[in-house]
Amino acid sequence: MTHDIETRLTEKGYQLPEAPAPAANYVPYVRVGNTLYVSGQISQRPDGLVTGKLGDTLSTEEGAEAARLCALSLLAQVKAACGGDLSKLNRVVKLTGFVNSTPDFTDQPKVINGASDLLGEVCGEGGRHARSAVSAASLPMGVAVEIEGIFEIA
Known part of the structure; x- marks a missing residue:
């Protein structure tokens, strides 16, 4: 990617x-050649987990913020897998997002946009990816969102 991801994150x-x-x-990631598979990252802040159910206790906007937090954790795992050098990230290939939501909630894509938008902002064209956004009746520890990712690295 032409512009430093960490600089964009800071900006x-x-x-x-x-x-x-x-x-x-399980392990946080597995590298196979230039493909990095990152295990699901849950919505958490430094002060604790972001819990709740979309369509009940959380708004779509709060869910999108939870998804952004997942994206930051995904990038942290990529950085760890690359020996601390995030510039080795070539492309975000695919995300699978799970949204803890009520049966009648249908805005899962808007929630996962929180992660997709962040990755596009900081990774540029290399942040554009394939994606799935699905509902889950519950997620580990009651978190609002969990996202796994596939990345191409140098």
Whole structure:
């Protein structure tokens, strides 16, 4: 990517968290050649988890913010996988977003746009990706959003 991702993150007022440790029996990412598969990252702030159910206790805008937090955690995992060098990220290939929502909530794509928009802002054209956005009856620890990603790295 032609412009430094970390510079764009700073310019936009975002800060990468430390790459979250796995919460169960899995690894945070797996590299196969130049493809990096990052395990689902849950919505969390430095002060704790973002919990709730879209269509009940959270608005679409609050869900989009939760998705942005997931995107930052995804980038933190990519950075860790690249030995601390986020400039090795070539492209965001695909995201799968899970939204903790009521049966009648239908704005899952608007929620996951929070992550997609952030990745487009900071990664430019390389941040454009394929995507799925689906409803979940519940998510681990009651979080609002979980997103997994596939990335191309150098």
